Amino acid sequence: MIIDSHAHVVIPAYSHKFLSELVGSRGNPVRPPAHTEEGVRKAGQSIIDIMDSVGTDIQFLSPRPYQQMHSIKPARVTAMWTKHMNDLIFETVKMFPTRFRAVAGLPQYRDESPENCLAELEFRVKEQGFLGCLLNPDPTEGDGAPPPGLGDPFWYPLYEKMCELDIPALVHSAGSCSPRESYTLKFINEESIAIISLLDSKVFEKFPNLKIIIPHGGGAIPYQMGRFRSWSVRKPGMEFFDDRLKRLHFDTCNYDKLALELLFKTVGVDRVLFATEKPGTGSGRDPKTGLDYDDLKPVIESIDFLSEEDKRNVFECNCTRLYTRFRKD
16 A cells, blocks of 8 residues: 655635635635535545556645645634635545545644644544644744744643644644745755754653654755764763654655665664655656656655565555554545
């Protein structure tokens, strides 16, 4: 089985209209549209057609990150939009139960405590069968001072709820308000900061069962290991950096064979989940191979040091072990 653990929902036309009205009115007055069978089916089928073309059996769907609007004032904007997107994901999974699984967006808002996300998360997991959530380290989206790093007690209420529900979080920033950072660069920077903040903290001592996934190949960290190894051995009593890194999980949304080889060798095959984010940023065509950059199944299959068991773990088993709420049918 090929499980793409990191993908984002395609949005029907009426949701785009709602998005523009919601931002324009700042949530007052706006009535969210009901999801229609035609709209959900058309959007979901467009993803399935792509999945079939590249051999993906199941995708985990979450909201499209750069449209989460975590920084838009007031807080009711992101609250209303998050509910609408989670409803869309739920309806898509219900319509295509053998092809999709649901990962929840959180109604994060600027520097407010993540406590405001707990009710939505619990409802989606307990009542609707969602498997995990997205976690944005900087809901200000660069428009102001961000909340403390993910190693700070600020995030403990969310971690406690995640452990209670036994679900992972995929660390994924949203948009970027900074002229110096595209949203793609924002992803990489926030992932890198998140890793160091978590590993320099007591989070995993306090929450030993916490499940955190760093996407896009782990930001910049796996490719700067020498600096962090050197730093760790110079501090008496500090655990070696490579060993601390094994508290985290990673995914393959990197789109480069050499980088993926380095990722597997650096963090270990057992810590990496297959993921493509397709369709998305990586859907451009590689002029050398004629394949889309995010058509990663043949890329991983071509890595000669991966055994057949390694490949099965990457494509399926690492994901199903981590997402304990996953069921095949």
